[in-house]
Amino acid sequence: GENVEQHPSTLSVQEGDSAVIKCTYSDSASNYFPWYKQELGKRPQLIIDIRSNVGEKKDQRIAVTLNKTAKHFSLHITETQPEDSAVYFCAAYTSGTYKYIFGTGTRLKVLA
Amino acid sequence: NAGVTQTPKFQVLKTGQSMTLQCAQDMNHEYMSWYRQDPGMGLRLIHYSVGAGITDQGEVPNGYNVSRSTTEDFPLRLLSAAPSQTSVYFCASSSDRGQGGYTFGSGTRLTVV
Numbered sequence: 001g002e003n004v005e006q007h008p009s010t011l012s013v014q015e016g017d018s019a020v021i022k023c024t025y026s027d028s029a030s031n032y033f034p035w036y037k038q039e040l041g042k043r044p045q046l047i048i049d050i051r052s053n054v055g056e057k058k059d060q061r062i063a064v065t066l067n068k069t070a071k072h073f074s075l076h077i078t079e080t081q082p083e084d085s086a087v088y089f090c091a092a093y094t095s096g097t098y099k100y101i102f103g104t105g106t107r108l109k110v111l112a
Numbered sequence: 113n114a115g116v117t118q119t120p121k122f123q124v125l126k127t128g129q130s131m132t133l134q135c136a137q138d139m140n141h142e143y144m145s146w147y148r149q150d151p152g153m154g155l156r157l158i159h160y161s162v163g164a165g166i167t168d169q170g171e172v173p174n175g176y177n178v179s180r181s182t183t184e185d186f187p188l189r190l191l192s193a194a195p196s197q198t199s200v201y202f203c204a205s206s207s208d209r210g211q212g213g214y215t216f217g218s219g220t221r222l223t224v225v
Contacts, residue, residue: 001171006154009152031211032210032211034213034214036214042218043202043216043217043218043219044155044202044214044216045216046213046214046215049213051211089154089155093210093211095209095210095211098143098160098162098168098209098210099157099160099170100145100157100160100206100210100214101157101171102147102154102155102156102157103154104152104153104154105154
């Protein structure tokens with residue numbers, strides 16, 4: 001079946017450095033790619049998303065890039081801060097099947 | 113707007129018992145879904161619905177039933193609880209048939225003993 005692979009599973013960076021999380025999806029028909037942030041004990045929250053007709057999207061310190069040919073998409077966080085520490089999930093959605101599949105998550109630690 | 117409301121927040125069941133996890137949203141979202149979250153396994157799709165009267169299976173549907181009689185409500189039924197169903201369950205809804213991004217409920221922490 002469809003799956004989404006996410007790497008790395010854990011990532012530690014110094015405050016102020018950049019962090020990059022990568023995902024690969026299997027369904028070439030996937031057309032919507034959101035990212036979620038989940039703080040400890042809380043629900044996941046949407047932080048940024050990209051559609052298949054766009055290659056890159058930015059929102060302040062976060063950006064997402066999409067390579068449809070390689071079926072890769074990545075989350076970039078610049079100037080990381082301690083409050084960025086959380087688990088980040090990528091997901092791939094396919095409008096033809098209405099299925100929304102998540103990656104296994106990346107635990108990001110920003111060290112002060 | 114309350115968003116997505118899940119009840120209960122915590123539940124302990126004995127093996128073999130049945131129960132229903134409630135989920136309601138007040139955003140008029142057509143798309144609703146249920147996920148379970150286990151350590152190291154991310155969020156796995158149990159069932160989803162693209163509108164009232166329509167449901168479909170996700171990645172891990174066995175042992176669970178759903179129905180969607182109204183746009184607002186999407187309950188998840190555990191038929192005969194097993195220890196393997198110990199998990200945190202999230203309900204989520206989205207506009208634009210899924211492409212509006214999810215709004216998640218606060219989750220139900222279920223323990224089956």
